[in-house]
Structures are given as C-alpha cells and as structure tokens.
Amino acid sequence: MTSINSNYLNLQGSYLFSEIAKRRTKFIEENPQAEIISLGIGDVTRGLPDAVTKAMHAAIDELAAPGSFRGYGPEQGYDFLVNTIIENDYRARGVDIQSNEVFVSDGSKCDVGNIQEIFSQDAVVAVQDPVYPVYVDTNVMAGRSGPFNSDIGRYENIVYLDCTAENNFKPSLPDRKVDLIYLCYPNNPTGMTLTKDELKVWVDYARENNCLILFDSAYEAFITEADVPHSIYEVEGAREVAIEFRSFSKTAGFTGVRCAYTVVPRELRGFDKDGNTVFINDLWNRRHTTKFNGVSYVTQRGAEAIYSAQGKEQIRSLVDYYMTNAGIIRDGLRSLGLEVFGGVNAPYIWLKTPNGLDSWAFFDKLLSEANIVGTPGVGFGRSGQGYFRLTAFGSRENTEKAVERIRKLSL
Amino acid sequence: MTSINSNYLNLQGSYLFSEIAKRRTKFIEENPQAEIISLGIGDVTRGLPDAVTKAMHAAIDELAAPGSFRGYGPEQGYDFLVNTIIENDYRARGVDIQSNEVFVSDGSKCDVGNIQEIFSQDAVVAVQDPVYPVYVDTNVMAGRSGPFNSDIGRYENIVYLDCTAENNFKPSLPDRKVDLIYLCYPNNPTGMTLTKDELKVWVDYARENNCLILFDSAYEAFITEADVPHSIYEVEGAREVAIEFRSFSKTAGFTGVRCAYTVVPRELRGFDKDGNTVFINDLWNRRHTTKFNGVSYVTQRGAEAIYSAQGKEQIRSLVDYYMTNAGIIRDGLRSLGLEVFGGVNAPYIWLKTPNGLDSWAFFDKLLSEANIVGTPGVGFGRSGQGYFRLTAFGSRENTEKAVERIRKLSL
Known part of the structure; x- marks a missing residue:
C-alpha cells in the first residue's frame, strides 16, 4: 500500500450534479409516467453549427x-x-x-x-x-x-x-x-x-x-x-x-x-x-x-x-435561441412575482426561492410537482442557499412548457 | 506578484524534442538543399484507418x-x-x-x-x-x-x-x-x-x-x-x-x-x-x-x-507496415556491424553509437552527414548516453533511404 494525497479526503461529498442525478433517477423510478424537463446541468442541446x-x-x-x-x-x-x-x-x-x-x-x-x-x-x-x-x-x-x-x-x-x-x-x-x-x-x-x-x-x-x-x-x-x-x-x-x-x-x-x-x-x-x-x-x-x-x-x-462569416452567423443564431429561452424564463417567473436575476448577459437564471424554502426543498418541489429538474443554489456554496438556478439551454418547447408548469404551482 | 510553485525551477532545460528541433532548424537554414529524413519523434505518419x-x-x-x-x-x-x-x-x-x-x-x-x-x-x-x-x-x-x-x-x-x-x-x-x-x-x-x-x-x-x-x-x-x-x-x-x-x-x-x-x-x-x-x-x-x-x-x-472487424484488420496492416520498417532498420544496421536492440516488439530501434561517440555527437554526425534526424539516447537519461533511438514510423521509402544513407557513412 502506498501513501496517498490525504488532501483528497478533505473533499466534501460527491459532486453536486451526482446528487441531482440520484434524486432525478429515484423520482423517475417511482413516477415512470412523468415527463421530466431538465433545466439543470448547464449543457447545450442544439446541433453543432453547419460551418463547424x-x-x-x-x-x-x-x-x-x-x-x-x-x-x-x-x-x-x-x-x-x-x-x-x-x-x-x-x-x-x-x-x-x-x-x-x-x-x-x-x-x-x-x-x-x-x-x-x-x-x-x-x-x-x-x-x-x-x-x-x-x-x-x-x-x-x-x-x-x-x-x-x-x-x-x-x-x-x-x-x-x-x-x-x-x-x-x-x-x-x-x-x-x-x-x-x-x-x-x-x-x-x-x-x-x-x-x-x-x-x-x-x-x-x-x-x-x-x-x-x-x-x-x-x-x-x-x-x-x-x-x-x-x-x-x-x-x-x-x-x-x-x-x-x-x-x-x-x-x-x-x-x-x-x-x-x-x-x-x-x-x-x-x-x-x-x-x-x-x-x-x-x-x-x-x-x-x-x-x-x-x-x-x-x-x-x-x-x-x-x-468564419457563416460560422459567426450560425453562432449568433444559436446564442439568440438560448437567450430567447432565457427571456421566456425570466419574464415568466417575474410575472409570477418571483425575484429573478441573470438571464440578460448569461444563459443562467438565478431565482430567489419563494416562501423561504431552502434550495433542496425547492428542488424537490419543482421535481415532484412540476417535473422540472433545476440546480439548487446551495450546491454552489453557502451563499447560494435559498436560491435556485435554471438554464436556458433547453428546447424552446420545453422552456415554454416549464414556465407554464411553474405558473400552475402554488408558490 | 504571486508566489509560484518553486518545484518547477528544479526542471532541467527544455524538453528533449525542443533541442532536437532547434538543431534541425539550424541545419536546414545552413543547408537549404538537404533532404531531411526524420526518424526522431515517435509520431506516426500513415493516414487514419478507413473504419475510424x-x-x-x-x-x-x-x-x-x-x-x-x-x-x-x-x-x-x-x-x-x-x-x-x-x-x-x-x-x-x-x-x-x-x-x-x-x-x-x-x-x-x-x-x-x-x-x-x-x-x-x-x-x-x-x-x-x-x-x-x-x-x-x-x-x-x-x-x-x-x-x-x-x-x-x-x-x-x-x-x-x-x-x-x-x-x-x-x-x-x-x-x-x-x-x-x-x-x-x-x-x-x-x-x-x-x-x-x-x-x-x-x-x-x-x-x-x-x-x-x-x-x-x-x-x-x-x-x-x-x-x-x-x-x-x-x-x-x-x-x-x-x-x-x-x-x-x-x-x-x-x-x-x-x-x-x-x-x-x-x-x-x-x-x-x-x-x-x-x-x-x-x-x-x-x-x-x-x-x-x-x-x-x-x-x-x-x-x-x-x-470492429474492419478496424482490426486495418490496424493490423498499419502495425505491420511500421514493423516492416523496424525490421529494415534493424537488419540494415546490424549488417553494418552496429549493436542494435528493440524493433521486434516495438516501433523503436535502440542502437549503441559506434566508436564510443556520445549521443549528441552521433546526432550531429547523422544530421550533417546523412541528413537523418534521430533521438539522442542521453535525452532519456544518463544511462542512455552512448545510445541512439530511431523510429519505425517513417514512410517505407524514407526508411529504406535512411538505411542506405547510413550504409555510406564511415562509422
């Protein structure tokens, strides 16, 4: 046996996104009919540009x-x-x-x-x-x-x-x-x-x-x-x-x-x-x-x-697509009286969880009642407690559907 | 100014292949007509297999x-x-x-x-x-x-x-x-x-x-x-x-x-x-x-x-190509009385430099007299002094030409 880098043992728990995946999987197992919309991990969904x-x-x-x-x-x-x-x-x-x-x-x-x-x-x-x-x-x-x-x-x-x-x-x-x-x-x-x-x-x-x-x-x-x-x-x-x-x-x-x-x-x-x-x-x-x-x-x-000229145009349209989603989420949540930040110069919307819910409680509520996966703010650090991240990287259809589902929640 | 990782300062000189590149460039500048054959860096030269x-x-x-x-x-x-x-x-x-x-x-x-x-x-x-x-x-x-x-x-x-x-x-x-x-x-x-x-x-x-x-x-x-x-x-x-x-x-x-x-x-x-x-x-x-x-x-x-079945066949033929080169170098140098190792289960030929030349002296001789770039053994450590590495990754034509050129050297 070889002596290891003991600093690794200071690391806390598993990576945020593993915990999200775990809760999501459990929910799907228990609710196989649910149609989940993921606005969680910051990963893109549109195809690569043609020029690329x-x-x-x-x-x-x-x-x-x-x-x-x-x-x-x-x-x-x-x-x-x-x-x-x-x-x-x-x-x-x-x-x-x-x-x-x-x-x-x-x-x-x-x-x-x-x-x-x-x-x-x-x-x-x-x-x-x-x-x-x-x-x-x-x-x-x-x-x-x-x-x-x-x-x-x-x-x-x-x-x-x-x-x-x-x-x-x-x-x-x-x-x-x-x-x-x-x-x-x-x-x-x-x-x-x-x-x-x-x-x-x-x-x-x-x-x-x-x-x-x-x-x-x-x-x-x-x-x-x-x-x-x-x-x-x-x-x-x-x-x-x-x-x-x-x-x-x-x-x-x-x-x-x-x-x-x-x-x-x-x-x-x-x-x-x-x-x-x-x-x-x-x-x-x-x-x-x-x-x-x-x-x-x-x-x-x-x-x-x-x-390239083509590439720049295609990238612009990709970014516009996601930023239109950002606007839909931002405006939609604001119209419900939620406190919403970001989404103007970034594909992330950061919202204050309603009624003082903690980040993971809001995660669970959104998952179970609206079948939406987002990211609990506290996963990014203590000051993120009471906040929640949604991403603009979904499809237009899912983004609109997600906002509609949130509209129907009792918040 | 921020305090740096001072361990980096223990590193010796530049990477081996930078020094090779430097000497090669200098030689080409002084001998623009020379037709250099590179059997130095261990990099492949054939195209990617069709299956890939x-x-x-x-x-x-x-x-x-x-x-x-x-x-x-x-x-x-x-x-x-x-x-x-x-x-x-x-x-x-x-x-x-x-x-x-x-x-x-x-x-x-x-x-x-x-x-x-x-x-x-x-x-x-x-x-x-x-x-x-x-x-x-x-x-x-x-x-x-x-x-x-x-x-x-x-x-x-x-x-x-x-x-x-x-x-x-x-x-x-x-x-x-x-x-x-x-x-x-x-x-x-x-x-x-x-x-x-x-x-x-x-x-x-x-x-x-x-x-x-x-x-x-x-x-x-x-x-x-x-x-x-x-x-x-x-x-x-x-x-x-x-x-x-x-x-x-x-x-x-x-x-x-x-x-x-x-x-x-x-x-x-x-x-x-x-x-x-x-x-x-x-x-x-x-x-x-x-x-x-x-x-x-x-x-x-x-x-x-x-x-895949196709892939395996194409890889086999790639490896055979290089290993045939290895055999050509190995047999060619042996026939000149050089002490040669490797080249049977690996694409590298490791040779004892003739007449007790040190590795870099042999590098310079091979470059200037045969226009061949190889790798000085001492670049891999003290025990590599007096050795020299040639690779089998060239084209067949260049590999054969390189052996012919070495044959004509006075070693």
Whole structure:
C-alpha cells in the first residue's frame, strides 16, 4: 500500500450534479409516467453549427491520407486557430494579445482546474460564493483549503466573497491578503455581470495588492449589454494581473467536442521561494507542454470555423435561441412575482426561492410537482442557499412548457 | 506578484524534442538543399484507418442535429467504448476488468503525468533510465524529485533503475524502499520487453514491498512474440499492485486525434496520513471527474471503430507496415556491424553509437552527414548516453533511404 494525497479526503461529498442525478433517477423510478424537463446541468442541446461540422468532416478527410495526415500538433494549439482567436476575440475589440500568450486546450474545466498547480502551495485563494465547484475542489486537492468546517459550511483557509441579492451579486473586495482570486463573469451560477468600471476596481485592487485574477469568461458569447466587457483585458492594467479562460462549449455547442483556450499575458510575474521573479507564462507553458498533448486536429478545425462569416452567423443564431429561452424564463417567473436575476448577459437564471424554502426543498418541489429538474443554489456554496438556478439551454418547447408548469404551482 | 510553485525551477532545460528541433532548424537554414529524413519523434505518419474515419464522419452527423446531439458525456468515457475495450483488450486475453475500472482520456501523456497527483507528496518514485521524460518531470513539478544534482546528472530523490546493454535493458529491483515504480513495456526508448515471468518478478516485488507499479503499455499493439504479456494483468496478483496505461496514438494513428485509457483496479489500496485504507480507484475517479470533461464524442466513436472487424484488420496492416520498417532498420544496421536492440516488439530501434561517440555527437554526425534526424539516447537519461533511438514510423521509402544513407557513412 502506498501513501496517498490525504488532501483528497478533505473533499466534501460527491459532486453536486451526482446528487441531482440520484434524486432525478429515484423520482423517475417511482413516477415512470412523468415527463421530466431538465433545466439543470448547464449543457447545450442544439446541433453543432453547419460551418463547424463541414470543417470537421474536411479535417477527417485530411487525416485519412498519408500526404495530408497530421500527427502531434503543437501542444499550445495550431497557429491557424490561435491567430483566428487573437484576431476575432481580441484585436477586433482593441486588445493586443500575442500568439505565445494563447494556450488552446480541451476544456475550461481542465484549465481552471490545472492552473493552480503552477502557484505556491501556501497561496491564499479567494472565490465568489456561490461558485463553480471546480475552483474550490482543485485547491482542496492541492492542500490549500485546510479542513472543511461543517459548523460554517466552508473550508477554513479559503476566502469566500459573498454574492447575494443584498449586494446585487457583486462581491466586496477581500478583507484579508489573498494571492489568487477566481472571478467568473458573466457569472455561473448567478448569470450576473460586472460593468467595465466595476471590473476595473478588481484589476486595480490586484495591481495594488500583488495578487492574480483568474478570470473565467466561459459565457462571454452571451453578453448583450454594451457596458459589459467581453474580456478582462479591455480594462487597463489587466495584462499585469489577469489570466483569462474562454471556452467554445456553450458558444458553439462544443460540450461534447471539447475545445477552450487560456490567455496568459507575458507581463504576469510571480516570485519563487528565494524572491526571484518568474514569468507565469513560462510556467504555464511548461505545465501545458509536459502534461498535455494538444487538442484533436478535427476539433481545432471545427473551432476555427466558428469564426468564419457563416460560422459567426450560425453562432449568433444559436446564442439568440438560448437567450430567447432565457427571456421566456425570466419574464415568466417575474410575472409570477418571483425575484429573478441573470438571464440578460448569461444563459443562467438565478431565482430567489419563494416562501423561504431552502434550495433542496425547492428542488424537490419543482421535481415532484412540476417535473422540472433545476440546480439548487446551495450546491454552489453557502451563499447560494435559498436560491435556485435554471438554464436556458433547453428546447424552446420545453422552456415554454416549464414556465407554464411553474405558473400552475402554488408558490 | 504571486508566489509560484518553486518545484518547477528544479526542471532541467527544455524538453528533449525542443533541442532536437532547434538543431534541425539550424541545419536546414545552413543547408537549404538537404533532404531531411526524420526518424526522431515517435509520431506516426500513415493516414487514419478507413473504419475510424467512417465512424468519425457518422458521429459528426449525429452532433449536427438536435435530435441526436450529445453534449457532455461521462468523464470516464462512454459505455460503448469502455465495454468494447474491456471485451477486446482484456476479456479476449482472459483478463477480467470491470467498467468502473476503465478511464478513457485524451492521451497517455496526460494520464501518466496526472496520476502522481493522487499520491502523497513524499512518495518515493522509481523510474527506468533511460526513461520517457514525462514520468520524471511531472514528479519534479510535484516536489518529489529534490534538486537536480549536476555532478551525477540526476535528481537526488528519484530512484533510477539502469537499463543498458549490460543487463539486456532489464532493470534490477530497487535497492531501497520505493512507493511508485514507473515501468514502460514494450519500452520507450529501448524497444525492449519483459517476458511474463520477468514481469512477474516485479509484481511479486510490489506485493511484498507495498508499492505500486505504474505500467505504461502505449506500445502494446506492436508485440509480436508469444511470451510477451500484452497487459500486466496477465500476471497473477497484478490487480493488487498495478495501474495500466494504454493509448490509441501509435496503434491507430491517433496522435492528432487524442484518445487513451487507464485501468485502475478496485483492489488497489493506499493509506492516508492517519493510516486508514483508501481505494485508489476512488481517488482517480474523483480527480478525473473534477479536472477533466471527457474525450470528444467524435474521437470516442473513432476509437470504438478500431475494434470492429474492419478496424482490426486495418490496424493490423498499419502495425505491420511500421514493423516492416523496424525490421529494415534493424537488419540494415546490424549488417553494418552496429549493436542494435528493440524493433521486434516495438516501433523503436535502440542502437549503441559506434566508436564510443556520445549521443549528441552521433546526432550531429547523422544530421550533417546523412541528413537523418534521430533521438539522442542521453535525452532519456544518463544511462542512455552512448545510445541512439530511431523510429519505425517513417514512410517505407524514407526508411529504406535512411538505411542506405547510413550504409555510406564511415562509422
């Protein structure tokens, strides 16, 4: 027997979505006739855009013949994709990013999970609460969390930044020294955003306090309002303090195809145990090339096609489809007098559970009385208690049906 | 500025293949007419098998329509692939593996790089020397190596198991207590193998000494001799002490498509810091589901097709093609009086450099006088000094041409 990484034993229970699946399965077993509508897991449902599938088919044909076959590609991604990303997602918005600052990967979950490895084990981590569980769990595994304190429902060494209706889901700056701050905007799960001025407060704070912002921007494509920045690098000084994570999962239906990217500016510096300056980009490059072997060529060609004229149009229509769903849920629930947040710049609707029900009680009520599966807010952290997440990723028909069913509930 | 993981600073220089690329580029710049033949990096060159591309095309069509679209799949891989793997790679050889013991991933490099995370930071690691650099580098990053001792050309806390012509590349058992032993068979870079009886010595040792074998079997498809085991689980007792890594990269031309899998038997146990028993499978499952989001559906359908009747036949012909190349190199170099190893159960030929040249001197000679790029043995570790690796992954024409060019050298 070999000695294991005991930090893993600090992890709490199973992943949120396993518990949801369990309750759902049990309900279906007991109610086989029920027609369940799932607005729970944030997974897309529409088909891949035509421009993407065309490019993927062509890529497969290339790989079929020795003359055009490609084996290992650059771990950081092919130039054709990296340059297309830079041109469209950054240069077009006046942001200058170099090709050695972009790292293509097989998913943002991997990137936001792996990034912590390159930092010191005693780095202090701050997260928003409610929060995407991966930020926390990966730091627990690395030994940065300390034990879970069940009295307060939190890990002892993680700094939690509360996001509730009281502060309009905009967290206060940390009240103690932190090293790494995970920010997610547009936010999962609340669907809320920061304006450019509000984001600047965080960038300035990070510059003044020598900390690093890990900016998860997986839902960027869903932004509709003009004063919401699409990249943290639109904020002056962010290149000195921020790593940005982007994903094609929700933008282009890539949850089953797997492609994302991370931007690590050359300006980012850390220091080693002797106080010497180290470039963060070099560390991430070393990590990425040592432990990863690049994204499928077929997937990368598909991702490139998202940026073609056809691709952009098709993506726009995909996003519009989901955002119309978001509007239907948002307006429908508001008309019932519910307190509803998000759904304007994000595919998530975050609602205050009625009558002070706790998140799981509302989950059970929605499942048993309306046959709708959603996500209990408390699954994202203590501050999510009393909230509930619905996603706009269902079909139009199911989305409308779900709102109708909720309308008939006694809330 | 944030404090970084200072273990990264113990890493030595750049990755072997970067240095090769640098020297190659310099030579081409100075000799633009030279017609370079690359038998260096272990990357395949033939097209994807027809059965695979057909399945991938069909999978893309499925993803194009909302009715058949698939988003997130199980992080551990779809049942259709997991069950096919178990049936063909294990049950057909009399080895019983359960579906919750197989973890499909996007590459063995990732898996052999990530596996160390679930073990204690003070676990003692043993590796063969010469060795695939990823085993060592990922443990350096995790802080298990101690500093690099340039006097001896090795990390202080890593236990090296020498593999040279003197012991026919079969390492002795460790002479001190170790926790994790990386074994790679058929071996990269030497191309050598162990018989079932020889492998049993390691399994027995691990059982008696409470250590774990991390068995990298990425080149299993190239085995031709009957007494060479295809899986470590063919050896009695291995389920208690071994994790096995398999890859489709070299078997089926998947280096650019990305698919592999890892087997973690339920019998494997470790202990935590309080001495409690922990199932290794549970730890790896938690790691895999927290930091990874599954392999592309398109790729998984392609991998499944490898096991169809057509697929098996096409894979066999791919492997035969490369192994015929291996024979050409092996026989050709032997006829010149060179000492040559491997190339019988593996696509790698490992040769003793002539006239006591060191590995890099032979690299430069081969590049400048024969315009052939190979891999210096010392790049895989101190015991690789004076050796050189050639791969069988070139085209037939280039392989034959390379042997002819070497024939004309004064060695």
